[in-house]
Amino acid sequence: MQTILVANPKGGSGKTTVATNVAGFLAGKRQRVVLADEDPQQSSTQWLARRPALFPAVKPMPPERRELRELDPHYVVIDSPAGLHGERLRDEVRRADVMLVPITPSVFDMAATARFLAQIAEYKAVKEGGLAIAVVANRVDARTHSAAELDAFLQGAPFPLVAHLRDTQVYVHCARDGASVFDLPRSRAEADWEQWRPLTRWLAKQARAAG
Ligand SMILES: Nc1ncnc2c1ncn2[C@@H]1O[C@H](COP(=O)(O)OP(=O)(O)O)[C@@H](O)[C@H]1O
Numbered sequence: 001m002q003t004i005l006v007a008n009p010k011g012g013s014g015k016t017t018v019a020t021n022v023a024g025f026l027a028g029k030r031q032r033v034v035l036a037d038e039d040p041q042q043s044s045t046q047w048l049a050r051r052p053a054l055f056p057a058v059k060p061m062p063p064e065r066r067e068l069r070e071l072d073p074h075y076v077v078i079d080s081p082a083g084l085h086g087e088r089l090r091d092e093v094r095r096a097d098v099m100l101v102p103i104t105p106s107v108f109d110m111a112a113t114a115r116f117l118a119q120i121a122e123y124k125a126v127k128e129g130g131l132a133i134a135v136v137a138n139r140v141d142a143r144t145h146s147a148a149e150l151d152a153f154l155q156g157a158p159f160p161l162v163a164h165l166r167d168t169q170v171y172v173h174c175a176r177d178g179a180s181v182f183d184l185p186r187s188r189a190e191a192d193w194e195q196w197r198p199l200t201r202w203l204a205k206q207a208r209a210a211g
């Protein structure tokens with residue numbers, strides 16, 4: 001079982017968008033996927049509730065440890081709340097195999113994310129190579145100045161930047177419909193599949209490395 005933690009202390013950076021789309025992608029690859037919604041706002045729980053029964057199944061995190069064992073998932077995807085910090089963050093990081101940090105191109109986000117990444121890099125679990133961490137640039141408009149600034153900023157980050165996701169209503173519609181871009185027809189989502197490819201490849205590589 002691989003635990004994928006999606007975290008960034010900043011609200012609105014794309015945690016739920018990344019977590020639900022990662023879950024949808026893995027489910028589409030016939031993996032058993034559990035989505036753990038740790039945010040009191042319960043956005044991914046609502047997404048799960050709206051997910052059409054005909055789409056590849058994503059299960060909610062059951063309340064009991066024993067039930068999780070029975071589900072025997074290949075992946076647990078954790079959608080974490082804004083403001084996650086301190087001991088709770090350290091615990092989540094320690095329990096994860098993989099961590100994805102979505103970040104949007106705004107100077108405020110970048111400053112907060114820089115502090116967050118520097119803090120994570122100091123964790124024992126991270127220093128000892130216990131988990132793989134990657135940054136996902138979200139809501140990027142390649143034409144804007146801030147996209148270039150984000151790229152420059154991430155050049156110096158301690159973790160790789162594995163994908164650029166564009167700013168598109170496709171994600172808003174997916175959130176509304178309990179879908180991931182991988183559940184959509186090629187005609188609507190091909191550009192987005194393309195953008196996700198380096199990220200899904202990176203995830204597959206981490207899974208292989210874990211055996
Ligand atoms: N790439 C994107 N393009 C367009 N809208 C997006 C994108 N990513 C996120 N959003 C929208 O921005 C809002 C915040 O994203 P969300 O994933 O909920 O962030 P978080 O979980 O970090 O608070 C949501 O309404 C979501 O649908």
Ligand SMILES: [Mg+2]
Pocket residue numbers: 015016017039043079080
């Ligand atoms: Mg959220």
